[in-house]
Amino acid sequence: MPRDRVAAIDCGTNSIRLLVADITDGTMTELVREMRIVRLGQEVDATGRLASGAIERTLGATREYAELIVMLGADEVRFCATSAARDAENADEFADGVESILGVRPQVLSGEEEALASFIGATRGLDPHRALVVDIGGGSTELVVGDGSDVEWSTSLDIGSVRLSERFLPSDPPPVREVTTCMNHLDVVLAPAVAGLEPVESVVGVAGTVTTVAAHALGLPSYDRDAIHGARLSVDDVRGACLSLVQMSVADRRALPFMHPGRADVIGGGALVLDRVLEQLPLDTGTVIVSEHDILDGIAWGAV
Template identity: 65%
Template sequence: MTEPRIRVAAFDCGTNSIRLLICDLHGDVKSDHLREMKIVRLGQDVDRTGRLADEAIGRTLSATRDYAELIPLLGVERIVFCATSAVRDAENGEAFCDAIEGILGVRPIVLDGPAEARATFLGATRDLDEARTLVVDIGGGSTEVVVGRGKDIESAVSLNIGSVRLTERFLHADPPTAGEIAACGEHIDALLAPIASFAPVERFVGVAGTITTVAAHALELPAYDSRAIHGAKLDRDVVRTACNDLLNMTVADRRALGFMHPGRADVIGGGALILDRIIDRLPLDTDVMIASERDILDGIAWMAADPRLG
């Protein structure tokens, strides 16, 4: 019996951005209709206060209302809203979820670290062959490091290091001082130490906004071009050079880059430093990073068809 086609709206509500994907799922085939992103900085000061700030909640709810207007226009049949690091860290996360449910009519799923990592791997590798793969997703509040083959995940780790979290905690000067960078790097290395003993992998895939922005810089793109970025194979030394360039720029110089989203310019240095340390510390049997535009948002969409995947 042929599986029915279903149109889903998948929401990824992270520390820095909220994204929407509307797509059709038909068996093992996904057809995208709309991808949208808004930088809302929901995780503003959560690392320091343990709470979602009122103004950050307001920005995120406003973006969600804008997205909600698209759902009936595009004939969506099922909605899945997933929240990650900022909401799971915040003591008022439940109140935020109540507000989202009031707008969309569905209760947000607050993914714990391992579930976030699984969804990331699912989205990033669905269309790849079964080579043993490392997937890295650097978000605003956390970084997911996942190793697996095909649909089988061997190890999935979520670390409390992200572009927003580390910028707020360590990188205060503009540009960051050598001392700030050293202290931040030491903190990252300490958290990476337990996973540096992973067995080497055949393929390294980097996903999400920090990594695709670094890829755009490595490719010297005049403007952000997802078609040029998706699937780009970048030498690790080229990636590390791009990371260090972005880390040591002023915020104004970053904003002047044609591919840079203005809402990412002030925190990209922290994310770039995480990527640089991961490349340096994790065991890789490849000198290439593959940049991918497929990530946790795609994994959330697949979860809409089969909740067991989450």
């Protein structure tokens, strides 16, 4: 039976992730899944440029991934970059560095392409009826509605955990006025984006903000992918966990046993995105399904 061994890299605003998997007859077998918090999008919202230190951090992680890819003998390598690379005027400098290491040039996904990859990665295997996938990244958030493999509507919005934390939540912990200003901004962005959207039967949340909020809602003693993947949480519990996280200091968040230390300073911004999305969406459900599969898996499926 023919087998494709693919290496997929998702390079976002906050993290860079690697998935090496065998894809055989429409089935994916995961070999390696890695993540590094590199903050490629550090201050991009303010400067419009990738900082030299951020580029070096990300290229350092890319070199580590290149060694794994060679060791595992991947047949195809696909490197996709998202919000930070879309926004930065010096993205070619970063792309040149990646190409010199991996031999492939990064594909900078449009918001629509990012949304589609998120939907495919998130819903494959979950089989939800007419789902809305919520993918909260560091620089942007993608909302996608579809049924099976058919996408009927999508949007990509410049609201992400890093972007919002840098812009609206500079204090530690953020006072009520900062949180309120951020929430008001989110409502202004979200309300017209989802206006006229028909109610959805399922909400599937993906990516690090959502899975971390889920771990908090579940009260996990450590980060546990098996406990998080497929978890069905009430909207009220998810929103409660969001507001709990945004009110904490960075030190208190970092002390949570499931919290990745590189996410502690920006989870507040991401949590507010999730809270306002659940407030603004027309829902026919009181449940959020959490998926550990996301755009990274969609990138891998797109490599064959």
